[in-house]
Amino acid sequence: MAEDIFKALSDPTRRHILDELVERDGQTLFEICARLTAKHGLGLSRQAVSQHLAVLESAGLIHARRQGRYKFHDVNTEPLEQIVTRWLRPDTPEGTS
Amino acid sequence: MAEDIFKALSDPTRRHILDELVERDGQTLFEICARLTAKHGLGLSRQAVSQHLAVLESAGLIHARRQGRYKFHDVNTEPLEQIVTRWLRPDTPEGTS
DNA sequence: AGCATAGGCAAGTGAAGACTTGCCTATCAA
DNA sequence: TTGATAGGCAAGTCTTCACTTGCCTATGCT
Numbered sequence: 439m440a441e442d443i444f445k446a447l448s449d450p451t452r453r454h455i456l457d458e459l460v461e462r463d464g465q466t467l468f469e470i471c472a473r474l475t476a477k478h479g480l481g482l483s484r485q486a487v488s489q490h491l492a493v494l495e496s497a498g499l500i501h502a503r504r505q506g507r508y509k510f511h512d513v514n515t516e517p518l519e520q521i522v523t524r525w526l527r528p529d530t531p532e533g534t535s
Numbered sequence: 536m537a538e539d540i541f542k543a544l545s546d547p548t549r550r551h552i553l554d555e556l557v558e559r560d561g562q563t564l565f566e567i568c569a570r571l572t573a574k575h576g577l578g579l580s581r582q583a584v585s586q587h588l589a590v591l592e593s594a595g596l597i598h599a600r601r602q603g604r605y606k607f608h609d610v611n612t613e614p615l616e617q618i619v620t621r622w623l624r625p626d627t628p629e630g631t632s
Numbered sequence: 633a634g635c636a637t638a639g640g641c642a643a644g645t646g647a648a649g650a651c652t653t654g655c656c657t658a659t660c661a662a
Numbered sequence: 663t664t665g666a667t668a669g670g671c672a673a674g675t676c677t678t679c680a681c682t683t684g685c686c687t688a689t690g691c692t
Contacts, residue, residue, distance in 0.1 A: 582641095
């Protein structure tokens, strides 16, 4: 479960999606598709991005909230702190910002 | 080049190798093999570990120094700071510990 | 010299995963 | 209620990658 975040980060497209959501939170699938194409030159199908979002969500890196026919995606960078406490600052008592 | 660190971190064995080297720096290939088997229950061939070390080195996460017939491996966690500045603390002026 | 140790190179196999295609469901507006 | 929009599901393809196997080089010891 905690190991899923590394699998999630291993794909460049998923990292671009994270970049995109950090810059502008709460985007829908179609918005993310459009911005990936426009800003990063990635010609991806909607399904491809949808699957990437599923991976990111199961890793806990984003959270999706449904609202009508829209589904908004919010980032959650908190799981990334594991990387810091695992290798960068191993002696940190697990809860220090 | 900077993106290689994510590919390097995507494999569980490579993460265990990092754990091992953070705990005890400067190990040889055979030492790492032995400790992966003993402490993590991984039955890997020497080549497998060697290839993992190559990936970690090309990602800049470890540095190898040859000495006689031994080759010692040292960790370098500095590339991991990119993850922090990319998503966790994006406004950090790129050089603040 | 000869043998053992420490490591490297390269081709082959098998599985994981990124992406597509085609079809289906749900919400909203006219 | 019809049509358009936003999203989901389930194969199928094709590439990447982890690992093995077999052989080769280099250093050190006796």
